[in-house]
Amino acid sequence: MVNAVEISGLSFAYNGQPVLEGVDLTVPELAFAAVVGPNGGGKTTLLKLMLGLLTPQRGRLAVLGGPPQEVRGRVGYMPQHSQVDPAFPVAVQDVVLMGRLGAGGRWPWAGRAARREADAALERVGLTGLAARPFHDLSGGQRQRVLIARALVDRPRLLLMDEPTANVDAAAEREVFELLKELNREATVIVVSHDIGFVSPYVGQVICVNRRVVSHPTCDITGEVIAEIYGREVLMVRHDHHLGCRHD
C-alpha cells in the first residue's frame, strides 16, 4: 500500500533562514494525523510543501506516491480562514464549485451535474439548503464548513486542512472534527491545529513541528509531551518510544 505522505531528509529555508531541518515523516493511507507545534515552528510550511506550493531545498517528498505537483487533483485543501476575504460577493454554492475547477467545463457557468455535486458536498458538511446564500452572511463555523465542502467536492484521497477550527467556538469545533472523522473513512486526513488537547481524542498520529519534526502515535501523548511541544513547563523530556529523539 502506498503511503499518503513520505518524507525523508527534507530541509527547507526561507531566504536562508532554516524553517524545517532533517524531516523524516511517514503518514500511512487513511491515517488521521494532526500537525501541532508553536507558531512560526513550520506547521504551515510543512503543509505547503505537501501541496507543492513550496519546493524543499533538500530531501525527498512523495504525496500519494508521486511528486506533490502531479497529484494535486487528488488532494483536497482547506487554507487558513484568514486567506479568504469574508466580504467577497459570492454564493455558497459557487465557493464549493471552485473545488471542481480542475474538472473544467466548457461554459463560464457550472453545469447541472456540477451543481448537484456541490449540493451533495454541502449536505455532507451539514449545510443543506444554504447553497444560494451569500458566503458573507454565514457564521464563522458555517464558513469553515463551506471551505471543507470545497476541499472535498472533488473526492480527494488526501485532505490537508490548515487550522480548520480557528475562530470557531468549542461546539462548532467538535462538529468539524466529527465531520473529519467521518471523511477519514475514505480519505487520509492531515489537520494543522493549535490545540493538541482538543484533537487528541480524534487523531491517531500527532506530528510535532518545531523546525524538526517528530511523529508520535496519539497514545504516547502525555502532559509532558504537550508541555514540551509548547515549552510551557519542561524544557527537555526524554521520549521513550523508538524515535528516541528530543525537540529543541
Added chain:
Amino acid sequence: MIEFLEALPRFGFLQYALWAGLLSSLSCGVVGAYVVSRRISYLAGAIAHSVLAGLGAARYLQATRGWDWLHPLYGAVAAALIAAALIGLVNLRARQREDTIIGAIWALGMALGILFMAATPGYGVDLMGYLFGNILMVSPTDLWLLGGLGALVTLAGLGCYRQLLAVCFDAEFARLRGLAVEGYYLLLLGLTALTVVLLSTVVGLIMVIALLTLPAAVAGHFCFRLWQIMAAAVGLSALFTTAGLAISYGPDLPTGAVIIVLAGASYLLVAGLAWVRGRGRGA
C-alpha cells in the same frame, strides 16, 4: 435637461458622446465588479495615470514624425498594457515592494506624458481634456475604436467568469485546482487597463477610478453574486454617464465632473443608508 433632449437629435457630437458613455458602461460594469471585489482599485489608479505617457507619446510622434495613423488611443492602450504587465509582474514576483513600485509607475506615467506634451510642437495639446475628460469631443473614429475595445473586454471578462471568480476569491486554492493563476491575474489587469482607457475618454484619467469602481460598489449593496453586481453596475454606469451628459449640457458644466458627482453621491447615499440600517438592526 430639456435643452439636452432638444439638442440630441440635432447635434452629432451629442449622439457620439451618448454612445461613448453607453459603450464604455459595458466593460465598466464587468471589469469594475472584479476590481472592487478583488480590491485592486489602487492598481487601476496607477494604470490610469500611466496612460498619459502613451497619449503624450502618440501625439508627439504624430506631430514630429508625421505618423498620422497613430491615434492617441493606440498610445493609451499600449501604455496601459505595459503598466498592467509591470504591475502584474511586481505583484507576482516581489510583493514586499509592491506599493512603492506602484507609486513609481503612477508618477512616472504622468511625468513622461507631461514631457512628451511639452515637446510636441504646434498648437498646445489639450492636456486638460486628457486629465478631466472631454466626452463631447468623441469622434466617429474614436467611437469605432471604443466599441471594438469594449466588446473585446466584455467578452473576455464574461467568458472567463468562472476562472476569474476563483482567482479573485482565493488564488492559491485556484492554483491547486490546476488553474494558470498568473495568466488569469495578468488577464484581469490587462482587461482593467483597457477599461481604464475606455473610461478615460468619458471622464479623464484623474477621475477614471471613480467611474470604474463606484457603480460596482453601489451594486454591491444590493446584490451578492458577482455576475449580478456586473449587470447592475453596467446599468448604473450607463445611468450616471447619460444623466451626467444631460445635466451638464444646459448650464455648460464639465461633463466628466458631473458624472463623477452623480456616481459619488449615489455611493455615499447608499453606503450611508446601509450604515443607518445596520445601526438600527444592531440596537
